[in-house]
Amino acid sequence: MVEVRLFRPGDGPAVVDVIERCLRELNSRDYPAEIIDRMCTHFSVERIEQLADERQMFVAVRDEIAGTVSRDGNKVFTMFVHPRVIGHGVGRRLMHHIEALAAGEGYDYMETGASITGHGFYQRLGYVDLRTSETEFGLNHILRKPLR
Incomplete structure (x- = not known):
């Protein structure tokens, strides 16, 4: 069972560990x-x-x-899942949580930037490509998903 909750003071080191492991083991x-x-x-x-x-x-x-994800309105940021639980629904659960919040606030769509590594994940959740851009961290796919 996966519980999704707000970030709390003291969660920083564990979140950084998830991000670093994801980057080094998958994005690399x-x-x-x-x-x-x-x-x-x-x-x-x-x-x-x-x-x-x-x-x-x-x-x-x-x-x-x-895993972790953040949002600002209907924009998705900082989505990472620990490599040992990839494929166990953690990322999907996080995304459904923030999508429901955004829909409840009246947003018609969610939008995110995705790394090459995460691009397919978002597509499997129903996000469609809008464009690509170059960032300080390399190629970024911009995707959008209707919420209604």
Whole structure:
């Protein structure tokens, strides 16, 4: 069973661990080491705590923190799942949670930027490609999903 709850003070180190493991074990298949290192440095405990103050950040808990996602209105940010629970519904549960919140607030769609690694995940959830862009971390797919 996966519980989705708001980020709490003290969750930062566990969230950073999930992000770093995801980046190093999964995203490293699609990105060079220098970009992975830059992303890991970017997602420090201090940065995660700052992001949790700026937008709604959630964690998925299965005995321990197994994933995270944040949202600002109908925009999805910082979606990561620990590699050992990929394929167990953790990411899907997180996304359904924030999609329901956005729909309840009257939004017609959700929008996200996705790495090369995460692109297929979002497509399987019904997100469709709008465009691509280049970021400091490489290629980014911009996708959208209708909520109604």
